[in-house]
Amino acid sequence: MATAVETKGWTRDQMAARAAKELRDGYYVNLGIGIPTLVANNIPEGMEVTLQSENGMLGIGPFPFEDQVDPDLINAGKQTISELPQTSYFDSAQSFAMIRGGHIDLAVLGGMEVSEKGDLANWMVPGKMIKGMGGAMDLVAGVKKIIVVMEHVSKNGDAKFIPECTLPLTGKNVVDMIITDLAVFHRPDHDSPFKLVELAPGVTREEVAEKTTAHYVE
């Protein structure tokens, strides 16, 4: 019996794998919560990538074995993790000094909206409970390259890559690359428009155009 499942677009894991292609040997990287966290499972073999956790750690290891769980060792998502031989710990001011100071090469974050000018909104929805921005505003302000990984459209089917953000901003003109379940957009600098550089399997340029209200170049 033929299966009716369409193999169109990227799954969450595949989006994370696509983001992982942007990693380079020697990079120091901060991964946000959600799909960005999955990027850690896709670091190419033999490549040295050091993950930063903004609560004060360089060199995040995998989740611990049950008998190694340590309440003093968590990531920024407050999950228990483990350390590596090269791990270092530091305080929050030092952690954000390295973020704000431009020492982190890449951050991969989730997004609710990205504008065609590279504005990012991912921290609050007016009228809903505000939980706070955590470290997101510091990351987009200080990290050298910002990749946003998000679904191409909202649950209601609304475009999320749009001319102007409607939600309160996390940062203005900060996004370098957008990876959705349908496509990849990139811009070489913060003065250039985004360019559609890749389509997910089975996705057409027409479909991307239909589900995007932002201006971008083909």
Add this chain to the structure above:
Amino acid sequence: MQKIYPNAEAALDGLLFDGMTIAAGGFGLCGIPERLIDAIQASGVKDLIIASNNAGIDNEGLGKLLRTKQVKKMISSYVGENKEFERQFLAGELEVEFTPQGTLAERLRAGGAGIPGFYTKTGVGTQVAEGKEVKSFGGEDYILERGIRADLSVIKGWKADESGNLIFRKTSRNFNLPAATAGKVCVAEVEEIVPVGSLDPDCIHLPSIYVKRLILGAPYDKKIEFRTVREREAA
């Protein structure tokens, strides 16, 4: 000069007053000064302004002070996972000054270092920038953020020597270090107090000058918010 007190209540004696500002260490429930928070709750002091990255969770950490309505305002970056906080916030009973995490850490560090304000790119063009001075450096905009000077700092360390030199363990250092420096008085609780000379002077995280009062808080039953583990591969 004796810095070691028998318990949290004794260590806070004479330091608490209504409407005071307290800087508290911890990230989530990791490295929170539990004994001192309990003693602040028991004292009944109210209208507190608390600078802390998080606000605890329901009935844990600073969540305890929220439940007893001793907090007037939180200066925090993230307050999720806290129903009572949400209820008070939505009812207008609690003020929150949302501050980006790095800006909060730097505000505490700066306050403790005698720096009343600093310019940062964090928050430029967002709600955080509203009402703040914007200044251009090298063609880029920065906003003025103010250092925080607290009446009291409460922190949790791992080990301290009898003079107050202190070290932290793994990711529990977090906000404990910048918070410690921001208060006029810092009270620290630790898991172990060791004789002077037993900590390597090259490895002190928080020099004794910042620690005015010290208690042994052990034993601790440290809470975990999200226990995530991996399976051992079958042999």
